[in-house]
Amino acid sequence: MVKVLYFAKLREDLGKAAEEVALPGDVTTVAALRAYLMARGAAWQTALAQGRALRVAVNQHVADPATPIRAGDEVAFFPPVTGG
Amino acid sequence: MPVRVQTGDFDIGREIAALRAANPKVGAVASFIGTVRDVNDGDAVSALTLEHYPGMTEQALEGIVAAARLRWRIIDATVIHRVGELKPLDQIVLVVIVGEHRGDAFAACEFIMDYLKTRAPFWKKEQTPQGGRWVEARTSDDTAAERWARPEQDAA
Numbered sequence: 741m742v743k744v745l746y747f748a749k750l751r752e753d754l755g756k757a758a759e760e761v762a763l764p765g766d767v768t769t770v771a772a773l774r775a776y777l778m779a780r781g782a783a784w785q786t787a788l789a790q791g792r793a794l795r796v797a798v799n800q801h802v803a804d805p806a807t808p809i810r811a812g813d814e815v816a817f818f819p820p821v822t823g824g
Numbered sequence: 825m826p827v828r829v830q831t832g833d834f835d836i837g838r839e840i841a842a843l844r845a846a847n848p849k850v851g852a853v854a855s856f857i858g859t860v861r862d863v864n865d866g867d868a869v870s871a872l873t874l875e876h877y878p879g880m881t882e883q884a885l886e887g888i889v890a891a892a893r894l895r896w897r898i899i900d901a902t903v904i905h906r907v908g909e910l911k912p913l914d915q916i917v918l919v920v921i922v923g924e925h926r927g928d929a930f931a932a933c934e935f936i937m938d939y940l941k942t943r944a945p946f947w948k949k950e951q952t953p954q955g956g957r958w959v960e961a962r963t964s965d966d967t968a969a970e971r972w973a974r975p976e977q978d979a980a
Contacts, residue, residue, distance in 0.1 A: 800883055816880070818945060821961065822959040823944050823947070824944075
């Protein structure tokens with residue numbers, strides 16, 4: 741299981757702030773998790789679409805598509821930041 | 825605590841006094857306050873909601889302050905960022921730097937703000953007459969942060 745978090749517009753679009761996801765054996769990277777979540781349906785397809793500005797963090801560190809994911813990790817998806 | 829994320833307001837006078845703390849080595853105090861405007865992209869803004877990623881946000885801010893300390897000669901820094909619902913005129917963010925001389929204090933203050941705006945996980949949603957909308961990231965903020973890049977030693 742991994743803990744997956746969604747923030748800001750993504751959280752609203754998906755109607756979800758956090759969830760536990762059971763990882764299939766072949767989901768071992770950020771890119772694979774993104775593809776796995778997108779397969780859930782239209783809302784997911786749109787929110788996580790390739791080419792859409794999307795940032796990912798693994799265990800609270802900025803990650804990229806190739807970053808590995810292991811059971812127990814915390815993975816967060818969010819839009820580009822707009823603080824300050 | 826050099827870095828704080830909080831819903832409540834802050835008092836710059838108190839924060840500066842705490843940072844100087846009767847330290848006679850301090851010869852320069854530089855600060856920046858960001859405040860809520862009542863207009864953005866041509867629309868009236870009646871309120872702003874700030875969201876963050878508890879844990880990662882604090883860590884990101886601490887990392888930015890640490891990077892500034894490596895790069896400039898400063899004595900100490902305070903960064904406070906508010907979250908939750910804010911109104912026009914409210915204070916959003918405070919950066920205070922104390923150092924020996926103004927050059928490094930000014931530069932560190934500006935660097936921290938530029939990096940905060942592009943790297944710390946905060947998101948703004950504004951209320952306009954057309955309803956709520958998430959603020960889009962600006963390329964001008966990326967450009968501002970990129971000014972500080974030093975290819976030979978910048979690690980992301």
